[in-house]
Structures are given as C-alpha cells and as structure tokens.
Amino acid sequence: MANKKVIETKNLSKVFKNGDIEVHALTSINMVIEVGEFVAIMGASGSGKSTLLNILGCLDKPSEGDYYLDGVHVNKLNKNELAAIRNQKIGFIFQSYNLLSRTTALENVELPLVYNRTGKFLNPAAHAKMALEKVGLGNRIYHKTNELSGGEQQRVAIARALVNDPAIILSDEATGNLDSKASIEVADLFVKLNDQGKTIMMITHEPEIAQFAKRMIYLRDGRILTDEPIKNRSTKESALLELGLTVS
Amino acid sequence: MRQLFKTFKVAFQAINKNRSRSLLTVLGIIIGVAAVIMTISAGEGANKEVQDQISGLGTNLVMIFTKMEHRGGSHVRMGRPIDKRDFDILQKNAVWISKMSPLVNVGVQAAGPNGYKPTIVYGVNHEYFDILSRELALGDFFKEDDVKTANKVCVIGETTRKELFADLDPIGRQIRIDKIPFTVVGLLKEVGQGAMGQDQDDVILAPYTTIQDRLYGHRRGYDMIMASALDENSVANAKIEVSELLRESHQIRPFEKDDFDVMTQVELQEITGNITGILTTLLGAIASISLIVGGIGIMNIMLVSVTERTREIGTRLAIGARESDILTQFLIEAVVLSLAGGILGTVLGIIGNQVIYKLTNFYIPTAPYSIMIGFGFAALVGIAFGYFPARKAAKLNPIDALRYE
C-alpha cells in the first residue's frame, strides 16, 4: 500500500502578469510528496522555486492546475480557510527568519498557536517550550530575538514551524543567511526532524545542504527538470569533515 | 471570545514594545480629553455658580417687567410700561404677594470724599432689601418714610465704598450722584463677584421716588417690579394672579398677548441654565476638535507602524492569522492607545481643575458626564482613526508583505 500523500499537484502553472509582460514562473508541475519524505528543491535563480513553495504553502494561488494538501483540495478554499490551513497544516521557514523583533523566543514560537482556533493547543507555552527543546534551544526560551545569533534565530523559526505539528514543513533557503557551520547545523536538524517522521521540503542553493535530503527536485524555467532520490546522503559528520572541521 | 483575548494580548505586546512612541502618540488624546473635561467642567462650574446666585435671590422671587423686543438692534418697549398704577393695583389686590418694590435704574457718576466712579443707582423701596434678602455691614436700610418723602439717602455696596471713601467710615457722610448730594445710611454686606463677572457690590440703592424725581428725567414708569410671593408654594399662583391683574390694568383683550413679562426665580434659573448650557456645549465642542486632532495623530502613527511592521504582518498572515485577526489587532492597538490617553487625560483634567481652583479660586467640580464624554470620544476616535490603518494592514498580500524591505 502506498504511503499517504501529503502534497499532490496536477498541472500546476503560475503566470505573473505585469501589464503586457507575462512571466511563466511555473509550468505544468506534477508532483507527489508522501509522508516522511525529505525533499530538496534546487534550481537557478528565477527558476520558480519560491513561487512553487508559496503556492504549496497556500500563500499564493496557482494560475492553473490543482493542488491537494493532505487530502484537501486547496483551490476551493476561501481566505479564512486558507489561513486556517496555513495555521494547521504548514510550517513555514524563511531565509530571513521573520521573527518578531524584541520578543522572546517563547512568544515567537507560540505565535501560530495564538491563531489556532481548533482548541487543540490549550497550553501554548508548554507546546512552545517543547518545540524549542526539540531544536536545541531549551536554554534560550526567554531570550529576545535580538539576543540570539543568526543560527539560533533560524532554529527559533524552525521551532515555530514545528509547534503546530504541521503536515509539512516548507523552508525557503533557511540556510541562505547562515555560515557553513550554522547551515550544516540547520540541515542536520532537518534530518533529525525527518527521522522523527516530519515531512520536509526545502529550497536551497547549496548542493552540500541539498545532499542532506532524501530526494531532489531540480527546477529549470518553471519546469521540473529532474526528480530523483539522493544517493550517499550527507550527515553532519561528513559535511563538517568536508569543511575541514571536526565534530564539536 | 478566547481568540479576542489572545488578540488583546498581542496588541498589548506590540504597544509595550514601542512604549515611548506609544506615549507620544497618545499625547494628543491626553490633551484632548483633558481639554474636554476641563472646559465642560468649567462651563458646569459657571452654571452652578449662576444657579446658586439665582437661588440666593430667594425662591419666592417674582419679577414683573415691561416686555421688550429687539428691533433693528435696539430694545423697543412693547406697549405700556409698568408704572405706579400697576404697582398700586397689585399691592391692593394681589393676595399671593407679600412684598413688592419698584425698581428703576440709572447709570450715574458718583463722587465721594475720596474719589468718583461711574456706577448704577437702583431706585427701590424699603421692601427691596427683604425681597432680595440683602444684609448690612454697617448702618441701616432706608425706611418707608424716606421713600414717601423722597429723601436723598442711599445704601451703598462695598466696591462703591472703596472707590468713594477709601478708609473713611461712609455712614452719615455725603456722596454726590450726578451732582446731587445723598447721605449714606447703610453699607451692604459684601457678596462678591457674580458668575457672569459683574460686581454685585458695585451698587448704590436709593428710594425710587428720589431717583424718579431727581435723576430719571423724562422716563415714565418703572423698569420692573420685584415681588415676593407668600411662600415657595405660592409662586405659581402669584404669577397667574399678577398676570391677570396686569392684563386688566392694561386693558388687554382676551385674544391679545401680554405686554409685560412675569418671571419667577425658577424660570430665571431655567433660562440662564439654557444659556450656560449652550456655552458649555460650545466650549466642549471646541475642545473636542483637539481630540480629533489627537485622533489624526494616532492614525498617523498607526500608518507608520503598519508600514514598519509590514514583514511582521506578512509573517502573521503566513503563520495563519486571518485578515480579521490582523484588523482587530491593529484596531485594539488604536483603541487601547486612545483609551490609555483617555485615562491619562482624565487624570490630567481633574488635576487641571484643581490647579485652576488653587490659582483663581474658581471652584470647578469635575462633571462626571464630562469624563464619560471625554472617554467615549477618545474610544470613538481610536476606532475611527485606527480603522483605516488596521484595514490597510489586514489587506496586505502576505507574499509581498514578507518580501517587504
């Protein structure tokens, strides 16, 4: 029996119109992502990676094609339902962290639960603390965002993406602002979360980081060029070794 | 409900994060609310003082005067003036009236041993003092005989005494009113300034007979008749009775209107109450403008805040906030700010009233409804001026907002 599909797209296309100019950012994207997968998305700048992730993250609507998230036909949802699905089924991670400034790690991680109307998270602080512990920031709970390093801030953002127990974690160049070592830490964190069963999809520019994933989708000019499993995946140790660093 | 509570928390966090800016933002509201409270309270205070003074006139007071009408910018008398014949008829027939005095007044130049001043002489009879319950500091009132024989005697107020006599004892001395010598027989007890700013101690009271003979020139009749009803409960009856007697005396036919006015103390209170009420409303309205200006200040800052927090809004939307969540968050921020301004403004207004009391001795009781108006207005301003920025925030496209630099 096949695994449960988290994401399924059928002939997904996105066209941006700016006056007379049409940009075909995505063309006929068909993909299926199942529970427990860890997918890296690569491609040149402008190849449509972010556009794809925004649509998958229910932040944007496709121009054409169908999108099913966790069995829900997203095309049919209204604004409030989209907000709810973002809130309950998706964990978004951004390149620039997008944490609330001068706010504690805890409050930042609690944020998705603030908007959760299901009543599933009666004690947001407890859930937030657990998420922070998962990303290794159990000792930074009450630090304000401006008191944290870039890597730590990104881990707070990851905790925030985790806290609502989403169907999928979507990361748009989470390591883009980090140095190699911090990037490897984040990639390693993704691996660990994936090992715990989380479905993860991450955009990255860096082949070394992509190498942590299980599967790679390569985009070119808005189309899927290749889509194949990754052999000899990197681990934290192998990646650090390559950098000439030892495991701390 | 739970969601609203959470949104409240979020709004408070945002305000707390920008404490100094928030305080500056509400400054306009603080001043506006304080201004509203202070002006309304001042109006109320003035009103109360006027009312107190009118009450001081005595609750039995009935005033009868010739009807005047504004025509072409000047007062024109409508019909027959109230005169001695009317007075006599009332005195003889009015059973609900206990005391009566004619009143004629003339602007004069008064001169005493130590100076002179322009003032007003009121010509009255001996009962006038009783009707208005005026009291003496020195000497005596003039008597019925003085009125009968038109003696040149007078009772003066404290301000007049100061100007004309300085330190001298005025009793028994002479003053000249428009060059005619009068002997001062009494000095009125000081009553202080009237609420409308007039000096109630700046008076000379003399027998009306004397005034009519010597100073009143060609004018006929009285300016008015002051009367006392038997007691508080007979005022209304007295008014009806006086009206009937005067209509008869003036031979007014049934379908014609009165050519005189009868006003009781209660009516006087109502009329002045209306006037000060209008004044208070006007002042309050002017003060409210400052509140609106304060509201624009809030809108301005909220707009800046929305722009500044575009990415934050984008993040919140991406994380699953609804448009309505963002809208309420920013609305609550605006309303909380303006309500905080309302509270601080109320405190400032009450303190301001106290300070004015200390400085000028003009007691202003802070009117409770002025606080309600100030507060309500502040909340309204918060909602009205917070709505536009809040809507702007809620309508942001999450992707654009996230990408905003």
Ligand SMILES: Nc1ncnc2c1ncn2[C@@H]1O[C@H](COP(=O)(O)OP(=O)(O)OP(=O)(O)O)[C@@H](O)[C@H]1O
């Ligand atoms: N809002 C928009 N309006 C018009 N064109 C857009 C818009 N957003 C993206 N595009 C265009 O769509 C194409 C794909 O953009 P996208 O951001 O998905 O690229 P990307 O693969 O994420 O690139 P990068 O690696 O640089 O982030 C680009 O040509 C871009 O100019």
Ligand SMILES: [Mg+2]
């Ligand atoms: Mg991109």
